[in-house]
Structures are given as C-alpha cells and as structure tokens.
Amino acid sequence: MNKTPLYSRHVALGARIIDFGGWAMPVQYTSVIEEHLTTRSAAGLFDICHMGEIDVNGTGAFYFLQHVLSRNIDGQKIGQMKLSVLATEEGGIMDDLTVYLLGENHYRLVTNASTKDKDYAWLLKVKDEKGFSQVEITDETDNIGKLDLQGPRSEDILQQVMPANLHSLKYYHFIQTQVLNIPAIVSRSGYTGENGFEIYAPHDRIGEIWDRLLQAGVDYGLKPIGLGARDTLRLESGMMLYGNDMDETTTPYEVVYGWIVNLEKDFIGRDALEKQFSGGVKRKLVGFTMWERGIARHGYKVFKDGLEAGIVTSGTHSPTLEKAIGLAFVPVELSKPGTTFDIQIRNHLAAAQVVSLPFYKKEKQYAFFNIFI
Amino acid sequence: MSKVNPTDRKYTREHEWVIDNGDGTVVIGITDHAQELLTDIVFVELPEIGKQVKPMEAVAVVESVKSVSDVYSPVTGEVIEANQKLEQNPELINQDPYGKGWIAKLKMKQPEELQALLDASGYEAFIAAEQH
Known part of the structure; x- marks a missing residue:
C-alpha cells in the first residue's frame, strides 16, 4: 500500500488506518462525529x-487544456483556481479536478x-x-505534499505560521508563498463547506x-x-465524491456540474454533452433526507410506487443535522425538491424526500463564499 | 482503554455477549470491543417480537456513521423483547455495552448451545489473537 509522508504520525496519534484506493490513510483518530x-x-x-498533481507547461498549455477541460479557462488569472471536469468523448466524467494557474503557461491540475x-x-495520449507538441505534462504527485486546514478558526491558525497576509486571499484564489520557511502554495478552498x-x-x-500547525492550533x-x-463533511455540504456519486458513466448535466461545462468552446466530449443538453437528461442526482427510520447507503435501491426507480450513491448519518441524508440518481420526474420516494433498506422500504442542496450551509458565510467559483 | 468483560456471561467469536437468565431466556448485546471498533453508533435496527433466529443469523443491525454491521444471534430461539430505548438512544451501546446497551431478549430452544460459547477469559484471548 502507498503511504503518505505523514503515515507514522497518524499511527502515533492512534488513528485507525484503512486502505483507501491503495493508500494507507487515517479514517478516524477518535470518532467520526467528534472530528x-x-x-x-x-x-x-x-x-x-x-491526491494527484499534474503540471501542464509550455506555450501550448492553454490550448491543450481548453481542449481537454469542460470549463472555459480563458480569462483565468495567475493566482486563480477553477473547478472543472475532464470529460470522455461520450461526455462522461473522467475526473473532477481543480486547475491552478501558477504562472504564464504553467497550470497545475x-x-x-x-x-x-x-x-x-x-x-x-491526447x-x-x-x-500538442508545445506542451509538457509531468506527474508531480510524488514531489508534492498536501494538507487541508478547514473550519472557522483555520485562518487564525494558519496566519501564525506564515508571513503573507491571508485576509485578502479570496475564495478559489491562491498565493505562492512560504509556510514556516518552506515554499508553499496556499489556496482558500476545500471540501468541507467551511x-x-x-x-x-x-x-x-x-x-x-x-507538526507546526497542530502545535499552533x-x-x-x-x-x-x-x-x-x-466524507460526512463533504456530503452535508452537497459535494460529490468521485467513484461514489459520479464516474465515466455519469455526465456533468446529470450531477450538479452543468455550470462547469462551457458548450461555446470546443473540447473533448462537447458534442455528446451538447446533445444531452438540448435533449435534456433522463436522470438526475438529488439530495434526500430520510423521513422514516434508517440510513440509506451507497448502492441501496430507490423505489417509486413499488417500482425500482433509481439508486443511492452516498448516504450517511449527518452529524450536524442529526438525521440521515444522501444523494441518489432518480428519473428527472422525481428530482424536484419535495418529491417523495422509498429506499430499500435491507428487507423493507423507508420513505425519503428530495431536498435542495446543500444539506448544511454555514450561517455566516465567508464574504466570498457565495460567488460563482 | 477497554472495560473489563464481565464474567457472568458468555461470548461469541462475532463479538456478541449472552447472559443466561436461568429461566430458559437469555439477553444479548455486543461487546465492549465491538462498540469500540464501531465507535459512533447512530442507528440500531431491532428485531420484531416473535422473530425466530438461529446461531449466525442476524438478529439486529447496528450502524455507525461509516458502517453497517449485523448482530448475530448466539443461540436458536425466539425474540421475546427488544431494547426499544436504542431507537432513540443508539449511543447507549457505546456508553454501556454490557448494561443499558443490551439489544434483545430471546427464549432459547436449544440451551445446550450456550456451552459452546467462550467465557470472558476465552474471549479476551480470542481478541488478543485476532489482533495479531
């Protein structure tokens, strides 16, 4: 199994280690709810x-990325990041990734x-x-370590260990700076809704x-x-997990990624996606909460009027809301908030209701949080 | 870290405990070791009264935030009571696995099955071996 540079620290902290896609990762240190x-x-x-980091360099980098990404990156500024989909020819989601523009003709995925x-x-291959001879693509994953620091006190903590001012750093923007005396990239972003x-x-x-952050914090x-x-933090915030909620058989329009597809430019998968856009999707990923007792889990079946109608892609007990929440693929007719359907939990059906995403929204949002990223 | 496993009951290799009431009925639950592995128990599916069960058949289901686990019946019998408090307070299993966190009461059909189960020290040896 692959180990991150922090593996021995996790073991020393008493973490329970699991195999996460070939990586030995901490699933919990004390308790999921507490954390x-x-x-x-x-x-x-x-x-x-x-997580992976792939650098795309060279005079052809912009044109190359415009060709492979669903998102129009024209106008992206150095210091800005964007969420995008890497689509297959058929319009399926090969990956969802963030694109950092580090310098002229230098992108990091x-x-x-x-x-x-x-x-x-x-x-x-593309x-x-x-x-695209003027493009250099390198896998930097083994050279780069990544930490996420998330939560209302994260800025106070991080500011103690770096000289550059964080206050002016906008959402989905980053600085190339130093943390301690170590060259680092710091972006205001994350996967928790905080x-x-x-x-x-x-x-x-x-x-x-x-080590220093844990000490300062x-x-x-x-x-x-x-x-x-x-996983529970991202689900409460209505964010999807690749491999769980979407994969190559899923298109951006079926999940909540229609807004990062720009049909006015040409890219791999565009024609298939335009066809789907004009014809309309047949199924949609929706958020639901359980009405009746039970927790829906990945793979559980959705029923409407006794007929199989869809499938749960994520489901858990929400620690903040203290109820069962989840995401499911359902026919478009069943995707409107307020619609009810049943989910088969072991040998019985339990009622659930479609709700708007996210399940949880921070009350006092960071000032830049609501703008389109 | 772990609580002492009481000596007044028997244990299974699937981490259930069973206490013999001496009147042909038993009370069952999951062990401290099991609740520790599950951590935050957030849901318990209790059996219906009258349900017939056999050893290694699921009699209840406990769910943590991350996982779904069957609770197996240690014996052949019929469910005559279930701990309804767990529906509102599943965390009782974490807090008091050997007391308030009991799961069900069964009427045994083959009381001799109890003899095949582990005593407290046998169970502890079993856990120790499992961790190596």
Missing part, C-alpha cells in the same frame, strides 16, 4: 497527500487520488494523438508544516481529522 463537529466549530487538519494515473495517461485552505508544499517537508481547538469525517 466532524470539531471541523464545523473550530478547525481540522487533513492529510491529503494522496489537482486530481482525485484514484483517478490520477488514468488522467495522466489520458492527457499524454497530447500525442492531437499533436472557510479553509488547501496547502501544498514539497513532499519531504510537509511533515514540518503538519492547540489553543483554537484544532484536531487532526480522518477520511471518515471528510
């Missing part, structure tokens, strides 16, 4: 070193851990087949930042957080 609530009320530190190798091979940061630094020095209630709480 979840800590992130919502104070701050949490996450080891995200398993931050990918899911499980999809990185596939993405990398695909990008190289480059060769389509003749204000927070993603921190990138050299792989062999990320441990120093981890003691007075603010900072704790290390495992993947268990990362």
Whole structure:
C-alpha cells in the first residue's frame, strides 16, 4: 500500500488506518462525529497527500487544456483556481479536478487520488494523438505534499505560521508563498463547506508544516481529522465524491456540474454533452433526507410506487443535522425538491424526500463564499 | 482503554455477549470491543417480537456513521423483547455495552448451545489473537 509522508504520525496519534484506493490513510483518530463537529466549530487538519498533481507547461498549455477541460479557462488569472471536469468523448466524467494557474503557461491540475494515473495517461495520449507538441505534462504527485486546514478558526491558525497576509486571499484564489520557511502554495478552498485552505508544499517537508500547525492550533481547538469525517463533511455540504456519486458513466448535466461545462468552446466530449443538453437528461442526482427510520447507503435501491426507480450513491448519518441524508440518481420526474420516494433498506422500504442542496450551509458565510467559483 | 468483560456471561467469536437468565431466556448485546471498533453508533435496527433466529443469523443491525454491521444471534430461539430505548438512544451501546446497551431478549430452544460459547477469559484471548 502507498503511504503518505505523514503515515507514522497518524499511527502515533492512534488513528485507525484503512486502505483507501491503495493508500494507507487515517479514517478516524477518535470518532467520526467528534472530528466532524470539531471541523464545523473550530478547525481540522487533513492529510491529503494522496491526491494527484499534474503540471501542464509550455506555450501550448492553454490550448491543450481548453481542449481537454469542460470549463472555459480563458480569462483565468495567475493566482486563480477553477473547478472543472475532464470529460470522455461520450461526455462522461473522467475526473473532477481543480486547475491552478501558477504562472504564464504553467497550470497545475489537482486530481482525485484514484483517478490520477488514468488522467495522466489520458492527457499524454491526447497530447500525442492531437499533436500538442508545445506542451509538457509531468506527474508531480510524488514531489508534492498536501494538507487541508478547514473550519472557522483555520485562518487564525494558519496566519501564525506564515508571513503573507491571508485576509485578502479570496475564495478559489491562491498565493505562492512560504509556510514556516518552506515554499508553499496556499489556496482558500476545500471540501468541507467551511472557510479553509488547501496547502501544498514539497513532499519531504510537509511533515514540518503538519507538526507546526497542530502545535499552533492547540489553543483554537484544532484536531487532526480522518477520511471518515471528510466524507460526512463533504456530503452535508452537497459535494460529490468521485467513484461514489459520479464516474465515466455519469455526465456533468446529470450531477450538479452543468455550470462547469462551457458548450461555446470546443473540447473533448462537447458534442455528446451538447446533445444531452438540448435533449435534456433522463436522470438526475438529488439530495434526500430520510423521513422514516434508517440510513440509506451507497448502492441501496430507490423505489417509486413499488417500482425500482433509481439508486443511492452516498448516504450517511449527518452529524450536524442529526438525521440521515444522501444523494441518489432518480428519473428527472422525481428530482424536484419535495418529491417523495422509498429506499430499500435491507428487507423493507423507508420513505425519503428530495431536498435542495446543500444539506448544511454555514450561517455566516465567508464574504466570498457565495460567488460563482 | 477497554472495560473489563464481565464474567457472568458468555461470548461469541462475532463479538456478541449472552447472559443466561436461568429461566430458559437469555439477553444479548455486543461487546465492549465491538462498540469500540464501531465507535459512533447512530442507528440500531431491532428485531420484531416473535422473530425466530438461529446461531449466525442476524438478529439486529447496528450502524455507525461509516458502517453497517449485523448482530448475530448466539443461540436458536425466539425474540421475546427488544431494547426499544436504542431507537432513540443508539449511543447507549457505546456508553454501556454490557448494561443499558443490551439489544434483545430471546427464549432459547436449544440451551445446550450456550456451552459452546467462550467465557470472558476465552474471549479476551480470542481478541488478543485476532489482533495479531
């Protein structure tokens, strides 16, 4: 199994380690609920070193990325990041990733851990087949460590260990700076629905930042957080998980990613997506809460009037809302908030209702949180 | 870290406990070790009264935030009572697995099945072996 540079620290902290797509990762240190609530009320530190980083460089980088990404990156500024989909020819979601513009003709794609190798091979293939000779694509994953610092106190904590001012850093923007005396990239972004940061630094020095942050965060209630709480935090915030809620058989229009598809430019998958856009989708990913007792889980079937109608892609007990929540694919007719359907839990059916996403929204949002990213 | 496993009852290799009431009925639950592995128990599906069960058949289901686990019946019998408090307070299993966190009461059909189960020290040896 792959291990991140922080593995021995997790073991020393008493974490329970699981195999997460070939990576030995902490699923929890104390309790998922406790870690979840800590992130919502104070701050949490996450080891995200398993995620992928692929650099795209060279004079052809912009045109190359315009060709492979669903999102129009024209107008993206240095210091700005964007969420995008990497689509297949059929319009399926090969990955959802963030695109950092680090400098002129220098982009960094931050990918899911499980999809990185596939993405990398695909990008190289497109480059060769389509003749993008002015592009250099490199897999930087092994060189880069990544931490997420999330929660209302995260800015107070991070500011203590870096000189650059964080206050002026806008949502979905980043600075290339120093944390301690280590060169790092810090973006205001994350996967929890809280204000927070993603921190990138050299792989062999990320441990120093981890240690120092935990130390600096003691007075603010900072704790290390495992993947268990990362999953409940993202689900409460209505964010999808690749491989669970979407994959190559899913298109952006069927999930909540229609807004990061720009049909006015040409890119791989565009024609298929335009066809789907004009014809309309048949199924949609919706949020639901359980009306009756029970927790719906990934793979459970959805029924309407006794007939099978869809499938649950994510489901858990929400620690903040203290009720069962989830995401499911249902026919478009059943996708309107307020619609009810049943979910088969073991040998019985339990009623659920479609609700608007997100399930949880921070009351006092960070000022830049509501703008389109 | 772990609580002491009481010596007044028997244990299964699937981490259930069973206490013999001496009147042909038993009370069952899950062990401290099991609740510790599950951590935050947020849902318990209780059996209906009258349900017939056999060893290694699911008699209840406990769910943590992350996982769904069957609770197996240690014996052959019929469910005559279930701990309804767990519907509102599933965390009782975490807090008091050997007391207030009991799951069901069964009427045994084959009381001799109890003899095949582990005593407290046998169960502890079993856990120790499982962790290596």
